[in-house]
Amino acid sequence: MLSQSIEDYIKAIYLLQQNKESVTTNDVAGRMGVSAASATNMVKKLAEMNLAQHVSYKGVRLTDSGIKVALEILRHHRLLELYLHQALGYSWDKVHDEAEHLEHHISEEFEDRINSLLGNPQYDPHGAPIPSRDGFIPAISHDSLAHAEPAFEYIIQRVDDERAEFLRYIGELGLFPNVRFHLIAKEPFKGPLTLMIGNTTKIIGYESAEKLFILRP
Amino acid sequence: MLSQSIEDYIKAIYLLQQNKESVTTNDVAGRMGVSAASATNMVKKLAEMNLAQHVSYKGVRLTDSGIKVALEILRHHRLLELYLHQALGYSWDKVHDEAEHLEHHISEEFEDRINSLLGNPQYDPHGAPIPSRDGFIPAISHDSLAHAEPAFEYIIQRVDDERAEFLRYIGELGLFPNVRFHLIAKEPFKGPLTLMIGNTTKIIGYESAEKLFILRP
DNA sequence: TTTTGAATTTAGCTTAAACTAAAAATTTAT
DNA sequence: ATAAATTTTTAGTTTAAGCTAAATTCAAAA
Secondary structure, three states, X not given: OOOHHHXXXXXXXXXXXXXXXXXXXXXXXXXXXXXXXXHHHXXXXXXXXXXXXXXXXXXXXXXXXXXXXXXXXXXHHHHHHHHHHHOOOOOOOOHHHHHHHHOOOOOHHHHHHHHHHXXXXXXXXXXXXXXXXXXXXXXXXXXXXXXXXXXXXXXXXXXXXXXXXXXXXXXXXXXXXOOEEEEEEEOOOOOOEEEEEOOEEEEEOHHHHOOEEEEOO | OOOHHHXXXXXXXXXXXXXXXXXXXXXXXXXXXXXXXHHHHHHHHHHHOOOEEEEOOOEEEEOHHHHHHHHHHHHHHHHHHHHHHHOOOOOOOOHHHHHHHHOOOOOHXXXXXXXXXXXXXXXXXXXXXXXXXXXXXXXXXXXXXXHOOOOOEEEEEEEOOOOHHHHHHHHHHOOOOOOEEEEEEEOOOOOOEEEEEOOEEEEEOHHHHOOEEEEOO
16 A cells, blocks of 8 residues: 555656656655655655656656556545535535545545446546546546637636635636636737626636636537 | 544544543553554653543543544544445445544544534444534443343344444344344353344344343333 | 562664755756 | 756655563562
């Protein structure tokens, strides 16, 4: 059984390597909120365990077994988020923190039972894909609202930011996954965007729009 | 926040001092599965933290704050057991192990939500009392089936043993909490007992009968 | 009452994961 | 191309929880 700490590092590296080609030990330290030295030590340990490859001064990358571990944790996390939301009535801005703790402590039986109760779901309450038991990840859009074209209709697929405050702000605007809207206008130079949901208009900042992934209906 | 380890020691001491007037560090070591030296060290630490009183070579006893902590953990544990059983369909011999892990990691919000879903329950699936949020413990019988009188009718109130194998054995006999039966016969010298549930007879060993707490209907 | 044996504590060591400070390597700028 | 700045690693310390072995205290038997 891996320690909680090791699991957290693996998850951190996995999420970092989604967005960056190369992940440095400093990136890891930043995300984990530990010193650079601590990150280096742990990364070397992961390499020892064949969960990651590490080249000094260059960076880290998870091995296939490392990725497998990461996906298992991510599955726990996202299933839990959805379960807390659907079955226990948690608001979507609170599910992350609770899932963050519980993800390391549920058994496979627990995982299977909530999965069945939820009907083998594909996405969590923020629209993030839930890896399947065998490590397959549902497709997800990577087009952000920030780069959408005015005059078209879109659907929110995912809100890619887990900070509670941000989620409450987005939620108040009504921008949940699966919500349809029209992009009315878009200011140049990273300016705000104007949307129409139903028949009310909403204005959203460029920075926030970058966190919203969208699809054409 | 207390570490998991400290919480486990506190719970162990609490449960030990229910049955014995005086709890020794060795009792603690036994229940926790650690060396006597480790238990002594931790007990001294608990005393430092004012969670227990410790007199060298004599024994340990939880202080009022220690008891408060113990009851909070026990509440988590027993609510979780019931929740796993009722909401997730766990069999009663599996709830203990899962709850044992989760009890340290759920938030107060989680506790409150499952408590409400379950309708503020008083007893877990084994009939053990669930401490209330403010530390009150529902009454519980301490009459064991081993000392019951033949010819009377009884109700199982509690099965006081959490070993999965034992629970499966008892479950197969149909001896769940709230089940009614007649005590038909009782062999002397710690011999087996004969019960009638509905219109079938069951025989149960004295050792097992000691773990079953009963009530007059 | 003394001795012996069991229970308990003390002392000192181990491991994991963090830290700081110093050294080394790499990258950037002159 | 060299020096300066930044990043990364190494070295050594800290804390928590465990362990073993040795010492101490208590209780029971002679």
